[in-house]
Amino acid sequence: MRRELRAEWTKTRTAPGTAWLTAAVVVLTAAASAAVAATVSCPAAGCDQDVPRLGLAGIQAGQAAVAVLAVFAVTGEYGTGMIATTFAAMPHRGRVLAAKAAVLTGLTLAAGTVAVLASVLAARLILPGNGFTAANGHPPLSLADGPTLRAAAGTVLQLALIALLSLGIATAVRDSATAAGVVCGLLYVLPLVPHMAADPGWRRLLWQATPANAGLAVQTTTHLDDLPLGPWEGLGVTAAWAAAALLGAWLLVRTRDVRA
Amino acid sequence: MRAAIEVIGLRKRYGPTVALDGMSFTVLPGRVTGFVGPNGAGKSTTMRVILGLDTADEGSALVGGRPYRSLRAPLCQVGALLDAAALQPSRTARNHLLWLAHSQGLGARRVDEVIEQVGLGAVARRRAGGFSLGMRQRLGIAAALLGDPPVLMLDEPVNGLDPVGIVWIRGLLRSLAAEGRAVLVSSHLMSEMQDMADHLVVAGRGRVVADTSVADLIAAASDGRVTLRTTARPEAMEVLARAGARVAVQDRDTLTVSGLEAGRIVALLGANDVPFSEVAAHRASLEEAYMELSRDAVEFRATTPGDGTATS
Numbered sequence: 184m185r186r187e188l189r190a191e192w193t194k195t196r197t198a199p200g201t202a203w204l205t206a207a208v209v210v211l212t213a214a215a216s217a218a219v220a221a222t223v224s225c226p227a228a229g230c231d232q233d234v235p236r237l238g239l240a241g242i243q244a245g246q247a248a249v250a251v252l253a254v255f256a257v258t259g260e261y262g263t264g265m266i267a268t269t270f271a272a273m274p275h276r277g278r279v280l281a282a283k284a285a286v287l288t289g290l291t292l293a294a295g296t297v298a299v300l301a302s303v304l305a306a307r308l309i310l311p312g313n314g315f316t317a318a319n320g321h322p323p324l325s326l327a328d329g330p331t332l333r334a335a336a337g338t339v340l341q342l343a344l345i346a347l348l349s350l351g352i353a354t355a356v357r358d359s360a361t362a363a364g365v366v367c368g369l370l371y372v373l374p375l376v377p378h379m380a381a382d383p384g385w386r387r388l389l390w391q392a393t394p395a396n397a398g399l400a401v402q403t404t405t406h407l408d409d410l411p412l413g414p415w416e417g418l419g420v421t422a423a424w425a426a427a428a429l430l431g432a433w434l435l436v437r438t439r440d441v442r443a
Numbered sequence: 444m445r446a447a448i449e450v451i452g453l454r455k456r457y458g459p460t461v462a463l464d465g466m467s468f469t470v471l472p473g474r475v476t477g478f479v480g481p482n483g484a485g486k487s488t489t490m491r492v493i494l495g496l497d498t499a500d501e502g503s504a505l506v507g508g509r510p511y512r513s514l515r516a517p518l519c520q521v522g523a524l525l526d527a528a529a530l531q532p533s534r535t536a537r538n539h540l541l542w543l544a545h546s547q548g549l550g551a552r553r554v555d556e557v558i559e560q561v562g563l564g565a566v567a568r569r570r571a572g573g574f575s576l577g578m579r580q581r582l583g584i585a586a587a588l589l590g591d592p593p594v595l596m597l598d599e600p601v602n603g604l605d606p607v608g609i610v611w612i613r614g615l616l617r618s619l620a621a622e623g624r625a626v627l628v629s630s631h632l633m634s635e636m637q638d639m640a641d642h643l644v645v646a647g648r649g650r651v652v653a654d655t656s657v658a659d660l661i662a663a664a665s666d667g668r669v670t671l672r673t674t675a676r677p678e679a680m681e682v683l684a685r686a687g688a689r690v691a692v693q694d695r696d697t698l699t700v701s702g703l704e705a706g707r708i709v710a711l712l713g714a715n716d717v718p719f720s721e722v723a724a725h726r727a728s729l730e731e732a733y734m735e736l737s738r739d740a741v742e743f744r745a746t747t748p749g750d751g752t753a754t755s
Contacts, residue, residue: 186516190546197538198531264529268586271494271523272546274512441496 187273187282195256195286204252208294208342209301212245216302217309225314225321234315235334236402238306238324242338245298246345246395250366253287253349258359267441276436280354284429287346295342299335330404337401337418344421345370348394351428355435369424370395387411394421445508447472447594447625448521452502453492454649462488463499464649470627472593475620477640477657478629479733484646486629487525490598494523506594516547522587523596527579527603532572536563536582539571540589547590557585562611576603584612595619596627601635613639633733645736652736657729664732668725669705671698675717682715683708699725 195201219240225232260266273279307324315321326332348369353362374396377389390396391411400410400417407413412420448470455463463485470476478486491497493504495512506514506521514520530539540554558567561581566574571582580603587595595616601609616639620626630636636643636657643660645653653660673679673696680690680698688703700708705722712719 186546186548190542193538193542193545194534197534197542199533259531263531264526265531266529267491267496267525268529268543270496271525272518272543274495274514274517438498440498441491 184278184282187275187278188285190273191279191282191286195290198259200255200259201252201290204248204255205290205294207248208245208252208291209298211248212241212295212298213301213305214241215244216241217305220306220309221313223310223313225316225319227314227319229319230314230321231405232315232321233403233405234306234310234321234324235328235331235404236399238310239299239302239334239338239402241298241302242342242399242402245295246342246370247367249291249295249342249346250349250370251363252291253346254353254359254362254366256283256287257350257353258357258362261357262359270441277433280350280429280433280436284347284350287350288343291343291346292339295339298342299338303331303335333414334402334404337414340418341398341401341421344398344418344425345394347425348421348428351425351430351432354432355428391420394424397421445472446470446505447507448493448596448627449505449508450489450493450502451504453489453499453504454501455488455492455497455499461649463492463502466502466646466650468644468651468654470594470625470644471642472625473620473623474641475616475626475628475639476642476644477636478627478644478646479633479636480631480646480652482631484631485649486631486646487598488649489646490523490525490596490627490629493596494521494525496525516590518543518547518586518592519590520592521594521596522590522592523598524580524583524587524600525598527576527583530571530579530582533570535568536571536574536585537567539582540585543586543589549589553589553591557588560588561585577605577608580604580608580612584615592624594625594627598629599631600628601630601632609635633730637729645733647736660732660736661729664736667701667704669700669703669708670721670723670725671700671708671719672696672721673698673712673717673719675719678715678717679712679719682711682717686711 216238219237223232223237260269269279270276303324303326310321311323324331326335349366352365356362356365373393377386377393377396380386380389397412397417398421400412401414403410403414446469450466450468453463453466466485466489480486488497492499493506493511495510503510511517511521537554537558540557541551544550544554558564561584563578563581563585566578571579574582580600584600587597600612604612616626616628628639640657642656643653644651671679676696676698683690683700683703686703689701691699693699705724709722
């Protein structure tokens, strides 16, 4: 497993796209968070806003870069045929998948941490100017605050889980366009589905089952009782999706003929 | 001698297409084994099965007595070049070899060695995507040599090489075999094998049509035939037939004699005062021998209707 890890890290390190996409995770997350912070305001009378969640809203943009990073880690090899070289050099395919997952997780955790710290900092600087002051019940965003720290750390983990989910899907479908389409559907279209359900019970169930909805429960710091799932339970839903995708990928990649 | 590669009764179909139909052969160390056959004969599929990339429906393939996928550092056992284009074009040649080296527990020094060995030193830090096909073939060969393996397997390595490259690879493969390594080289062009291979595995329609040394294959195709030119045809025919030879008339003054070697023919004709102007061994080229063998094995030749179905 050490050799697989080292090889996959060397591959990742020497692919020009890695640096760009990692930077994109940070920039997109922080910029989108800052943009959201800049457009909301709180009147002097006070407002009922989940400030940490606002400050971390940039994950909606950053997760796309994470997904692309993860998808290309696999389909970049299938598209060029290099996957045959990879599996000839490392015939234990499960270990290759595990090594890819480990490298990707490390990279996403690092980029996600920087992205989240930058987002929190931006929100902390911008929000007071828009009326979010201690006077109306919104002290400056701080990671010393327990729920805020949980929201921030949970956002980093959610990004890593999205990377793993994307990796699993990409390994299963092998094609860039298909994988990107499926992942985008999961991240941006599936979250809308619960809203289409008329029955509240169904709506709740669908919400609970959607990674992009349930997973972001980890960002919530107010009205936790109104959530269909607790913050960590929500993150668990994304984790379950990621685990299922990786399991499916592993089952397929073990026995399938290697074709570009 | 322990076989380096053992292919035992491989069968595989892709949907309705039979790719392998009982492919069996062994590759021995110390010689270059040519793996020849028309396109679609199953050469590449066999190599993919040996490397554990594709799974056969039946049969097995062993490298050094073990299935490939059980090898711990496979590139140190078998160096393979299947498809020179199978790399990510944005990575430099050196970095491509570097991750491969790391996957086998090897270091950067070995990478620099093989880069020099294949003559890519000057372009090692250039993106492989900008390489010509010939340069990619050299990079692929560098990857195959990386683990200093006792077995090498190359699928159409001559493709895309210029004459200098062809001479280079021929010399390289011969010297690798001379070092005691087993070398399996596939090609759909028989002429490439004439100066490269010692032994030939001829494939057709997913199975082995012939497994023989190059010399034997030519001898078999020549069938010990001798061409005889003489102005005294009837006398010559009578003398030779009496000695047990089969004699066929080729034209007015030329006979093709089989069943007697040239020296004996000369002696017989001389002893019986039969005049002749030329006695020459009929020596078939490898190409001819191959055509003979693969006549039944060529899948895509023009056939009469109803003859195109797989007969296996």
